[in-house]
Amino acid sequence: MATTDNNDVYAGTNETTEGKVFTVTGRDWDEIVEGLSGVEGVEERVVVNMGPQHPSTHGVLRLILEIEGETVTEARCGIGYLHTGIEKNMEFRSWVQGTTFVTRMDYLSPFFNEATYCLGVERLLDIEDQIPEKASVMRVLLMELNRISSHLVCIATGGMEIGALTVMTIGFRERELVLDLFELITGLRMNHAFIRPGGVAQDLPVGALDEIRGFVALMKKRLPEYAALCNANPIFKARLEGVGHLELDGCLALGLTGPPLRATGYPWDLRKSEPYCGYETYDFDVQTWDTCDAYGRFRVRLNEMWESLKIVEQAAERLAALEGAPVMVADKKIAWPSQLAIGSDGMGNSLDHIRHIMGESMEALIHHFKLVTEGFRVPPGQAYVPIESPRGELGAHVVSDGGTRPFRTHFRDPSFTNLQATSVMSEGGQVADVIVAIASIDPVMGGVDR
């Protein structure tokens, strides 16, 4: 890489170990090729940078495509543009504060990040058996609602990328309903930090169950619209069928889980194979498809939303019977000392609790202070409790050295692993199919880069 000749604003050149490389940023292609006709040693090997700011790359994903005409001969991913050092940051915050970080990783499935992290911490604390039933049911409820909203975004953006704009508008319309439920239950539309080690942050607010039932009833009317729009739509099928083909052995070798794996016909779902949060007590089916392509993954996601609705209904039923039950572990050395309440200036510690610690009990004040500033200690060791996120196996490798802060937390994010299949799914296909293949993996760059 010796010299750079930037006299030509459209096609500067570089001498590299690979030979002379032209960086083309504009002008008519034919003109450029014509201009090069006199230069010796020119072979037409076109490398196109797609992204990191391309609308079809799901955030800041950079694709490096080598193309011949419209055919992709080699595809590589460049990632890291959204790396935020969350795992490192967590090492300087308490275990409870960790949920605030992990919820921001894969921003389309925040509850799953929180859940796998909290399940890992709870395993190290050895309190898995003490988690109140209501907390587990609320976790399941929120995760399944989250699965619906995440799949909706996948289908919506995937539709938009192939020009099916109506799929996008209706997808985001329904997602908004889920986010409204999240706002009602947790106070926030995203970045909830609601699932905490030991349970969940708050009880269900008044009227939440009615809203949830209303949502389920509405979704049962709306979900068929997706099927009617897409399932047999000849354009939609022509764009998706046979694209991004990856069979079972390829999925396992590359570590793909989630809808791409189930679209090969293999019913692998951690909710069934390694149940957590009491999933074994819910009635639902694992959805599969047998085409191994982008269309199959779309159908798996569509069907999974129905299954999630079934689980949400069952969870809501159970919650109705669990009114007033605790949502946090009884151990006061772990449970956050106060319940939150809505005040005139937003959400904060409940006034009852403040009255108690400031006016009635010195010990309660000390306890509150210690638990909030120092936090609890987690026995040394490591744990890995994977869960089935909308994108596949999501797991947090949680390591403790016995301190009040995570010694190391590593997230095995399904987006990160699944994105490795980009090359095998898109090489040999058309450039336009690269977009479809990646959309069918449904990578979320917040999770990929962490």
Add this chain to the structure above:
Amino acid sequence: MSDEDKTTGPDQADGKTPATTDEEVRAVGARTGMFGVRGSGDTSGYGGLVAPIVYPGAAQRPFGGWFDEVADALETVTSLGRVVVHRGEITFHVRREDLLATARHLRDDPRLRFELLTGVSGVHYPDDAGAELHAVYHLLSMTHNRRIRLEVGVPDADPHLPSVVAVYPTADWHERETWDMFGIVFDGHPALTRILMPDDWPGHPQRKDYPLGGIPVEYKGGTIPPPDQRRSYN
């Protein structure tokens, strides 16, 4: 990819003997004092506390349940190192020269059939002398619905591990991330380059000794120390 010829590293002698001692206590490092007080007069007396950091020790047979079946099947290719059973999860500590053969056996033996490697996670234990850098592999057998963990420790001075990409292609990006974040060199990896940090980034950020830097604040000469040097609970 040949097995690594690093069988004579300086780290092989210590701490890698099979678990023959009963109730091994594995203390790595120590926690001193309370409330993170350093370098100032501590009138509480708690500053003199020294508590060893004790990780779960090696387990003895029987490990319980299917753990023994896996251990038996593994023992046919390699002598078992330290095996830790903690909170219902089993961890096999493997010597690095055995890693590749062990991984291949785990995948191919019908009694084991760990088809899926779900990732490589690095951990930096600065106080674990001779094995400061650990690579942790989580494996899943879908056939038998079992999960195990492999752990390999390498010394900071010679951070080389054989790459398992040839056995588990999914390890490609995971090993690149572990190299990027911890500086563990995976020999035999097809293209071991940085993946999350920029190509020209100096250092490996997830290491405990990575300098964090502070934020200079112009207020009466005050500065905020980096997070790892601030006073904190320990």
